[in-house]
Amino acid sequence: MLINELSKRTGLSIHTLRYYENYGLFKGVSDEKVKSNNYKNYDESLVEKVELIKGAKEVGFTLSEIKKLLDGWYNKRLSVEKKIEIVNAKVNEIDTKIHQLKQVRKFLVEAIKDIENGDC
Amino acid sequence: MLINELSKRTGLSIHTLRYYENYGLFKGVSDEKVKSNNYKNYDESLVEKVELIKGAKEVGFTLSEIKKLLDGWYNKRLSVEKKIEIVNAKVNEIDTKIHQLKQVRKFLVEAIKDIENGDC
DNA sequence: AACAAGTATAGAGTATGGTTTATACTTGAT
DNA sequence: ATCAAGTATAAACCATACTCTATACTTGTT
Numbered sequence: 001m002l003i004n005e006l007s008k009r010t011g012l013s014i015h016t017l018r019y020y021e022n023y024g025l026f027k028g029v030s031d032e033k034v035k036s037n038n039y040k041n042y043d044e045s046l047v048e049k050v051e052l053i054k055g056a057k058e059v060g061f062t063l064s065e066i067k068k069l070l071d072g073w074y075n076k077r078l079s080v081e082k083k084i085e086i087v088n089a090k091v092n093e094i095d096t097k098i099h100q101l102k103q104v105r106k107f108l109v110e111a112i113k114d115i116e117n118g119d120c
Numbered sequence: 121m122l123i124n125e126l127s128k129r130t131g132l133s134i135h136t137l138r139y140y141e142n143y144g145l146f147k148g149v150s151d152e153k154v155k156s157n158n159y160k161n162y163d164e165s166l167v168e169k170v171e172l173i174k175g176a177k178e179v180g181f182t183l184s185e186i187k188k189l190l191d192g193w194y195n196k197r198l199s200v201e202k203k204i205e206i207v208n209a210k211v212n213e214i215d216t217k218i219h220q221l222k223q224v225r226k227f228l229v230e231a232i233k234d235i236e237n238g239d240c
Numbered sequence: 241a242a243c244a245a246g247t248a249t250a251g252a253g254t255a256t257g258g259t260t261t262a263t264a265c266t267t268g269a270t
Numbered sequence: 271a272t273c274a275a276g277t278a279t280a281a282a283c284c285a286t287a288c289t290c291t292a293t294a295c296t297t298g299t300t
Binding site: 002003004018037038039040071 | 246247248249
């Protein structure tokens with residue numbers, strides 16, 4: 001698919017997608033057979049990948065962290081152990097974040113009780 | 121306590137704390153009885169409040185969102201119903217974020233399996 | 241053939257969330 | 271008394287993550 005379709009399917013603007021592509025989060029490929037342009041084609045699987053990027057961003061991961069993760073993941077030269085280590089580290093960070101979210105949530109639920117009791 | 125202690129207890133730099141204070145996330149108070157300076161005193165309860173701000177930031181909430189939440193919460197002029205509505209809305213956002221984190225986590229755990237199977 | 245709409249690239253501009261620097265005053269230990 | 275360390279304020283500076291503008295080329299429709 002072309003960038004316009006990827007944009008529509010992911011909900012990210014064409015500008016943002018190009019920014020991500022330049023940042024190195026993914027790559028579109030120009031069709032070698034077509035000489036008249038260098039329009040880039042984006043693979044079906046990129047939709048899911050972009051959604052992952054979106055989700056990771058929304059929960060506070062930076063583009064740099066996301067890039068490191070994806071780089072490790074798809075890098076053929078890394079050993080299986082090293083790859084697993086990278087991804088596992090991210091899973092642990094996620095668990096920390098889930099914990100933090102639950103803390104904030106608890107704080108807010110307590111606050112609601114206080115408000116109901118007129119304590120604030 | 122003075123800003124230095126607040127900084128040490130929360131792990132945020134003095135600069136960042138001042139930035140947050142100017143942003144309106146909390147207020148220190150100058151001691152009226154002391155005329156020679158206008159050093160600000162920060163209440164014990166601010167430690168917890170700042171930790172909440174830190175936690176909320178780490179899971180992707182912006183300062184603007186955090187401010188809105190705190191403003192609603194401590195605003196005496198808002199009705200109890202309105203306050204609860206504001207805080208409840210944030211609890212729902214948190215639930216969404218927890219859900220997103222679990223999605224990303226699942227994605228990564230799948231990735232680990234793929235790596236173990238040599239599928240990538 | 242003409243022209244609106246899509247694509248690519250580069251670069252400027254913007255918002256957020258800080259960090260750093262400069263200046264000036266205060267405090268506390270020696 | 272002095273002087274390092276702490277505090278306050280303001281402003282400049284910076285990184286991140288976009289967002290917009292300008293330019294140029296391509297495509298598809300009429």
